[in-house]
Amino acid sequence: MTQLPDRAPTAKKLGLVIDLDICVGCHACAVNCKEWNSGGFAAPLTDFNPYGADPAGVWFNRVHTFEAGEGLGGRTVHFPKSCLHCDDAPCVTVCPTGASYKRAADGIVLVDEAKCIGCKLCAWACPYGAREYDVGEGVMKKCTLCIDRIYNETMAEVDRVPACVSTCPASARHFGDLGDPTSAVSKLVAERGGYDLMPEQATKPVNKYLPPRPRQTGCGSAPAALRDDAAPLAPEGLFLKWVDRLLSR
């Protein structure tokens, strides 16, 4: 049993805000994450059978695509999912060795591989399926929120965000301190009605999802049609009108 930080929840809560209104499901976040982390803090992200049947690798971020609703109200949802860095992280409290921990300074949930015995209790405990067991290395891995980028003093300030945020072509991913109500991400969550994933699990996830904006079925004050469909079309009348229309050049 591992304890959460003394002052749980942490004051600073670094996390992601993911905008489902604009995610087109392109997997850029997933692959760029894989690419960065393959050589980073938790390297490698082992791939088994990379060129064979049933290739299976470690991915910290995966995009799920599904349909919701039917008919005109139906939609296709692209849903990227990674560790949500919960305030009440069950993956931490279940850990028998102290390998899983939540950082007091910023709330990031990490695995200390030196202590991890690969028992996978954390994967069972996580209701989101966000843990990734690396069979090859025998340790549990997960999203680090790119801890080796966000504090990296060798990188330009603008680049000190998680790889998934930096690369997202649709700007559907945002990074910041969700513990600070004045931060850009907190304001975005407030404005757009950002929500917790599966709140009934009481894990208090830090990451938030922004719901799709309402779809415009019409367009402002545009009428439903340009003319009365019941009235028969009389092209000759139009042509007579156009004869009299002398245009300037």
Place this chain on the structure above:
Amino acid sequence: MSAEPLIATSTPVGDEAKFTTCYMCACRCGIKVHLKDGKVRYIEGNRDHPVNRGVLCAKGSAGIMTQYAPSRLRKPLKRVGPRGAGEFQEIEWDEALGIATEWLGRIRTTDPKQLAFFTGRDQSQALTSWWASEFGTPNYAAHGGFCSVNMAAAGMYSIGGSFWEFGEPDFEHTRYFMLFGVAEDHASNPLKIGINKLRQRGAKFVSVNPVRTGYSAVADQWLGIRPGTDGLLVFALIHELLAADKVDFDYLARYTNAPWLVIDAPGKAGHGLFARSADGRPLLWDGAEQRLASAMDTAVRPALVGRFALPNGSEAVPVFELLARRFLAPEYAPAAVAARTGVPAATIRAIAAELAHVAFEQSIVLDIPWTDWAGRKHATTVGRPVSFHAMRGISAHANGFHTCRALHVLQMLLGSIDVPGGWRYKPPYPRQAPPGPKPSGKTVAAGRPLGGPPLGYPLGPEDLLVDDTGRALRIDKAYSWEAPLAAHGLMHLVIANAWKGDPYPIDTLFMFMANMSWNSAMNTEGTRAMLADRDPATGEYKIPRIIYADAFWSEMVAYADLVLPDTTYLERHDCISILDRPIGSPDAPADAIRHPVIKPDRDVRPFQDVLIELGVRLKLPGLVDAAGHARYPGGYADYMARHERAPGVGLLAGWRGSAGDKTGRGAANPRQIEAYIANQGFWTQPIPDEAKYYKHANLSYLAYAASMGFVGEPKPVVLQLYAEPLQRFRLAADGHGPVTPPAAERARIRTYFDPLPIWYPPFEEAAVDGAAFPLHAITQRPMAVYHSWGGHNAWQRQIHGENPLYMHRDTARRLGIADGDWVWIVSHHARVKARARLMTGVNPDTVWTWNAIGRAPGAARLSPDAPEATRGFLLNHLISELLPVQDGGYRYANADPVTGQAAWYDLRVRIERIGALDTAVDLRPLTPGPQMPGAEAPPTRLRYGAEFREAP
């Protein structure tokens, strides 16, 4: 609580970072490649690059796994077994180049057209087409005929630009955006960046696509249209706008040929052509003075309707009147097209109303003064903020050329081309509609260059490449009566025609990056059989010699006699030239280079260097000087910097002149590549504000374009509602003029060369029994893979390693098919097996799958039981390159009759449920895969990057 471990958070990303251009798809984004210990640590988007502004998609992010894929070729290969068996011997480059030189040299000194040189997703067409021309063969093209030539040709003949990558919506200002038939790519990241801007701003986004994936998933409105009927939808929108008198007459009168007079003299040689003055200028009717006037006169009040007498006694009618009568016909009313398109009439009428509302009630005014072609000064720039983008979904049909033309007509009627908020040209476009030059290849002489580029834009029948009897002069029959405006050639017919010897046999097929035994051909299995077929009389292969250049062990490699192994995109020079498809934006032209950021670890060479070396060995005049010495001893990089197309105009526009201080035009600069490398691998320069909009008619822009060498002279580009060149073909079909079609072709030309848009059912749909093949079958391009052909890529194949057949739940229920069932997909041509997946976001008459996932066992060095081979499939197997037999027994190409564009979205199928999966069911039509010689087995566990981890 125990203390938290210390973490090294400031590890440098790598030892160094280099800027170059991505090639994981066609988008050509700028990338920053971080290297550590000589290996690629991380690839990210270049924040300063005009294409991607720092973002990078899944494909670009997977570049590392392409760089280190075990399927990379190692050395030149010489075939030692039968074709298709994949038995090769590794040889040295000198031997490989010697063999190629001997084969090609013999052809060049006897009959250069015996070489068919076709390149696939080639981004060096400025070089490869020039090389073909220097060699002297007309038989050259890249993959555009298979890809989206309808889009290109319809645009070039209408507006002197096109969708594809020749322009883009003004995402900064548009308030209404309609996207037709785009699932991914062209252009990948710019579209994603743009769509986000629309969503943030609350602009309305309508996606027209039979399938609701990707972009369609985030659209405000998704129209799940029936494939091949987009043209009808556009016709109905135009019908509604005209009926309500909601078109931009001022724009039409000033910038289009709407007022130009068309001769109405049926049966006469001039019928349907523009009435012209004695000096050849098109005429209009000046309503103020009641007289004929030059169409380019400014002090006139042009009439758009009426019937006017010409001096020779004929009568003429303005284009607009002909156009209005066409589109106002009752068969194009929304209610008349609703059932066929699957889009309710009320929806069509609402969209027409919304387009008119946004274009005319929400027009935007930018505080930018400008001067038009006539010298009129405009205090502000007015925009109609409705915009459109379209790609293969409308293009890859047999009616795609006219559908795309109709879409351009809609844009013109709304006055939304190159205005704020509309669709805008990317320099060097616009060019004249159509632009020059004409295709070369009427005469082919031993040992002589062609005299011009093989591909171009015919203006009439006299520009066709046919002999006196009307027979095609090109192996792919491009620019013949079967495909007169084949501006990108017909790569999809090369192998079938060469195999048949129709119109003539060839000696050598030379291909680059064109996997014809896989996804780049229709009738994949038939194509493989033709590649391996022998003449029973002689025992020789029907296509005697095949040279293939690629970086990977692919299906096509197995059929080559000589394999020239290419490098990856990170290991070579390349030129993203303004002479090819433009990058950049409507506000700023741009070009870019690739340069080697890492050294190859094997005996491979960049294809472009090899091509130049072959040219030197063959003593092609453009590549050797009078003494026979190489003109470009530094290879492709040297060519990129020093080759000139016209005096002062070369492949790259930046840092020209001996001091590197000129842009656009300027002497060649031997240090140009260094300048590009020092500037992150790209050049861009903003267009002055007053030149940014109405480029087709903007005096400042036209002068700027001429000064840069984008166009020859600063002439306005008049947008062509009515495409007169098409009428010239029609007149020929009526027997007028010196070059007329053979009798059998006349009806076809007469029907499809209408100078105004028409709509007709796709050919395959019209030819097959609708009851036997009741469904449409199409592909969508998976965003994480498409255009990088990622089967060899360990990360991409984990996202899309197999492709099910998706179908509507209601359709499946009717057929008794449950989610996960195995089914046969049956076309008039072939059948393949797939696993059904059910969904609701698809047109009920349509089934679909992801494109380019299924692989032949062993291809890309995947194990034979890889899901790509056991559960994936290609729809290509079901598509014939020929239509079913027509009257007279002839089988026309399965293609658009105007351009020859491969009509692979016309496919019709039925679905048959397979009971319990019989593992004995033949996985035909995949063929057994060969093994790459000399290479270690691919790893079963990949720990890439472990070596980069810092010791704790």
